[in-house]
Amino acid sequence: MVTEQTPAYKFSEIIAEPAIRERWEKVRRWFFLRESTYDMTNRCNIRCEGCYYFTGEKQFAEENSDPDAWGRLMAAEKERGITFAVLAGAEPSLVPELCAICHRIIPLGAIASNGLKVLPRSIDYQIHISVWGNDRTSQAIRKAPDMLQRQIANYRDDPRAIFVYTFTPDNIDEAREITETVADHRCKLTFNMFSAPIGYQGQLRHTSQSLARTRTMMAELLRDFPETVLFSPYSIVAHTDSHGLHALFSCSYPRQNPSTAIGLGRSFRQYRTNLQWDRSAACCVPDTDCDDCRHYAAGSAVVTARMYRHATDPQTFAAWLDYVDTYLAVWVRGYAKGENLCSSLVNPPANH
Amino acid sequence: MSNQQTIKRITEIIINELKLEDVTAETFNVDLDLVDEVGIDSMDLATIALVLRDEYGIRIDEDDYPKLTTVRIIAAYIDDKINQGE
Numbered sequence: 062m063v064t065e066q067t068p069a070y071k072f073s074e075i076i077a078e079p080a081i082r083e084r085w086e087k088v089r090r091w092f093f094l095r096e097s098t099y100d101m102t103n104r105c106n107i108r109c110e111g112c113y114y115f116t117g118e119k120q121f122a123e124e125n126s127d128p129d130a131w132g133r134l135m136a137a138e139k140e141r142g143i144t145f146a147v148l149a150g151a152e153p154s155l156v157p158e159l160c161a162i163c164h165r166i167i168p169l170g171a172i173a174s175n176g177l178k179v180l181p182r183s184i185d186y187q188i189h190i191s192v193w194g195n196d197r198t199s200q201a202i203r204k205a206p207d208m209l210q211r212q213i214a215n216y217r218d219d220p221r222a223i224f225v226y227t228f229t230p231d232n233i234d235e236a237r238e239i240t241e242t243v244a245d246h247r248c249k250l251t252f253n254m255f256s257a258p259i260g261y262q263g264q265l266r267h268t269s270q271s272l273a274r275t276r277t278m279m280a281e282l283l284r285d286f287p288e289t290v291l292f293s294p295y296s297i298v299a300h301t302d303s304h305g306l307h308a309l310f311s312c313s314y315p316r317q318n319p320s321t322a323i324g325l326g327r328s329f330r331q332y333r334t335n336l337q338w339d340r341s342a343a344c345c346v347p348d349t350d351c352d353d354c355r356h357y358a359a360g361s362a363v364v365t366a367r368m369y370r371h372a373t374d375p376q377t378f379a380a381w382l383d384y385v386d387t388y389l390a391v392w393v394r395g396y397a398k399g400e401n402l403c404s405s406l407v408n409p410p411a412n413h
Numbered sequence: 414m415s416n417q418q419t420i421k422r423i424t425e426i427i428i429n430e431l432k433l434e435d436v437t438a439e440t441f442n443v444d445l446d447l448v449d450e451v452g453i454d455s456m457d458l459a460t461i462a463l464v465l466r467d468e469y470g471i472r473i474d475e476d477d478y479p480k481l482t483t484v485r486i487i488a489a490y491i492d493d494k495i496n497q498g499e
Binding site for chain 1: 455456458459460462463466475478480482
């Protein structure tokens, strides 16, 4: 029995196509990943405009740098089923000894860093190095000289490194020169969107015009640097739509999701530097304005969680698979991204 | 009261999709909490929901996932949907 409310394609028909089935089997092996995020220290060696960490209350949490306390926390996290640790604010590379403890107990994870201080190779997490434009722009927004030059010097030929280019309305045209530089050094790069913190009044908030220009630039760079850029056409759609991720997909992080029954609403926590967490504030980038959130970390979980609604036809499901394949390549050490299956810009399914 | 055939078929699908070992549709406790006692996650449940959609021609709302805690509850949910003529 197929009714008007069910799609024209059965799921079994969608995954009968060999390329889709192969990709489906590839990505579903990683469905066991359950993430939580941890602010490692309240210190940073630079101060960027619009930094999510130095917004809201979390920056004032007391810093717990006791290795034993961190060891106990991570053991408890592992015990409750967390399989992927994201080490973030303010600058984790300033506390490598704590990062090492996290890695020893939860072997899969990623670290968000500005890349100015090298993390020891023994910490085998993916390392996301934030790039906000060329060195002149970084000097203006991040108050730090020669950033890209220093980041590349630190992480060239390091398989852990993923450069994360955050698009703002002001740096769209700089993305090509950055991508060329990253490609010249055989590094990988993915894209992020500036997502305004709550109350942000600066000039970096995207507009409909900047979203459209960013979409065009992303598509050109994905076409011109396929070996360097980890992204997909559907990633472009999801992150440059006039609606943010929450409006498009209903964010499943606890901050927007009251259910504790299953999924992120059940397992996700965002720990502050005092090793405490607050359900009402818990998402991957706390203190972001949810209406403006197009953050790459948010999308990795939020778009992925909406598998069911993307299983309407082979093209839409292939687009979703590309998105998931991209997110796994960005976040998981050793995961190799495949060629994108869907080259068109597929519209997101309706958000029920 | 759910149709026993529905319960049995859902159990078979869950065992197959989750690759559960040492259990059959006859021995599986259909009142086990699928999250707390079987250990399924949201992506597992989404996969099962797609297979159930194929099997029964019904749409399972993502918002309903938290309610679908046991095989018996899923069977009742599906029977309700079918009886409502969806």
